[in-house]
Amino acid sequence: EAQVTQNPRYLITVTGKKLTVTCSQNMNHEYMSWYRQDPGLGLRQIYYSMNVEVTDKGDVPEGYKVSRKEKRNFPLILESPSPNQTSLYFCASSLSGGIGRGWADTQYFGPGTRLTVL
Amino acid sequence: GDSVTQMEGPVTLSEEAFLTINCTYTATGYPSLFWYVQYPGEGLQLLLKATKADDKGSNKGFEATYRKETTSFHLEKGSVQVSDSAVYFCALSTRNQAGTALIFGKGTTLSVSS
Numbered sequence: 191e192a193q194v195t196q197n198p199r200y201l202i203t204v205t206g207k208k209l210t211v212t213c214s215q216n217m218n219h220e221y222m223s224w225y226r227q228d229p230g231l232g233l234r235q236i237y238y239s240m241n242v243e244v245t246d247k248g249d250v251p252e253g254y255k256v257s258r259k260e261k262r263n264f265p266l267i268l269e270s271p272s273p274n275q276t277s278l279y280f281c282a283s284s285l286s287g288g289i290g291r292g293w294a295d296t297q298y299f300g301p302g303t304r305l306t307v308l
Numbered sequence: 309g310d311s312v313t314q315m316e317g318p319v320t321l322s323e324e325a326f327l328t329i330n331c332t333y334t335a336t337g338y339p340s341l342f343w344y345v346q347y348p349g350e351g352l353q354l355l356l357k358a359t360k361a362d363d364k365g366s367n368k369g370f371e372a373t374y375r376k377e378t379t380s381f382h383l384e385k386g387s388v389q390v391s392d393s394a395v396y397f398c399a400l401s402t403r404n405q406a407g408t409a410l411i412f413g414k415g416t417t418l419s420v421s422s
Contacts, residue, residue, distance in 0.1 A: 223410070225412075231414060232397065232412045232413055232415050233352075233412040233415075234412075280351055280352065282410075296342075296357065297354070297410055299351035299352040299353065300351050
C-alpha cells in the first residue's frame with residue numbers, strides 16, 4: 191500500500207531533550223516536506239526537500255533540522271525542543287517538486303505526530 | 309507573497325443541505341489549486357484539484373472551479389452527509405526560485421448533523 195508513515199504518533203517530552211520524528215514514504219517520491227498545524231494558523235511549512243541531499247527552509251524553520259540521506263526517509267530533528275514547538279506535525283511527499291508540471295503534483299500526507307513539550 | 313484566504317468556520321449544516329466554502333488566492337504566475345480534507349484524527353488527503361483556469365475539479369460529490377478572473381476556487385456540494393464532517397483546506401501550489409511551495413489556508417471546519 192502506498193503510504194507515508196510517521197513515528198511516533200504521540201510524544202510528550204521536556205524542554206531541551208533532543209528528539210527525532212521519523213518520516214518514510216514508499217512511493218519513490220522525490221519531494222518531501224514537513225508541516226506543523228496549529229489552531230487558527232492552518233498548516234505552515236517547516237522544511238522541504240526536492241531530492242536526496244537537497245533541503246531548504248520553509249516558512250517556520252527556526253528550532254528544527256532535517257536531513258535527506260535516502261530518498262524514502264526525511265526525519266525531523268528538534269535539537270532542543272521548547273514549549274512553543276508543541277504542535278501537530280505532518281510529513282508529506284509528492285512525485286516531484288519542481289520539474290516540469292511538478293507543482294501540480296498531489297501531496298500525500300502522513301497520519302501526523304502530536305508533540306507536547308513541557 | 310502568495311497566500312490563500314478561506315472562510316472562517318465552523319460551518320454547521322443539516323444533512324442534505326447545500327455547502328459552499330469560499331476560497332480566494334493571491335499568487336504570481338499560474339498556480340495549481342487544491343482542496344484537501346482532514347477527517348478527525350487523520351492526516352490530510354486530497355479531495356480535488358485544478359491546474360489551469362476554468363478547470364473544474366470534482367470528487368465524492370464535491371466540486372470547485374478555478375476562476376482566474378476572480379482568483380477563487382470555491383468548494384461546493386449539493387447535499388452534504390454526516391460523513392462529510394471534517395476540516396477542509398484550500399491550498400495553492402506554485403513554483404518559486406527554490407522549487408514548489410504548497411500554501412494552505414487556515415482551514416474551515418464543517419459539522420453536519422442528521
